[in-house]
Amino acid sequence: MKRRELREQIFQLLFRIEFHEEAEMSNQMKLFFEDIEKVVIGETDKAYIGDKFLNICTKLPEIDSIINQIAEGWKTNRMSKVDLTIIRLAVYEMKFDDEVPVNVAINEAVELAKKFGGDDSSAFVNGILAKLA
Template sequence: MKRRELREHIFELLFRIEFNSPEEMPEQIRLFFADMEELGEEDQAYIEKKYLCIVQKLPKLDEQIEETAKGWKISRMGKVDLTILRLAVYEVEFDKDVPVGVAINEAVELAKKFGGDDSPAFINGILGKIGKKE
């Protein structure tokens, strides 16, 4: 499976955090993978590992997003936009296998596919500021 597809699956799994308690997430992860029969073991391991790494860093990611998004609180952001930002900021800050430009571009593509009309510009603006710090 291509990285873009894997990233999309990570986004979909991360999105479930917004609607389920931490106690419910192990079952949500199980259900997520049960619905994806075409997924190989290696791809599943990659998705699950990256998801868990992002979840461990959520407070730091959210803090950085909120600091960068002047005038925006995490609680006011759309759930889709917030999930995309969390994934992208993780990639920019912690995943050295993903170049900053690729992380930003992929986040904008996710925003075009899953977000609202203003999502791509919003995502690009915040990530552009974060990317310049790198």
């Protein structure tokens, strides 16, 4: 899979956090990988998705704190779940993933917002992340 496809899969898995308790997430990961195996996916890609998801989960309180500091007038509990998930992924990549350049993280987040978000999502996501950059 290409990085963009991997990022999209991570977004979809990360989105489940909004609807399930922490104790349920290991089962959700299992279900996610059962679904994704219907598409041809290698073990390396599967490991990459799982590892990055778990790394983001461990940093979630710190990521949300960063978002709440930079999002004037918008706290994480008021954001749409799609936008919040995209921003969380991008903040993780910008702050904690040395393999992803900041401008790539922002661009990919905007593309995810165009694909999965509402009409104003891409502008909202871009505005929040631009403040962080």
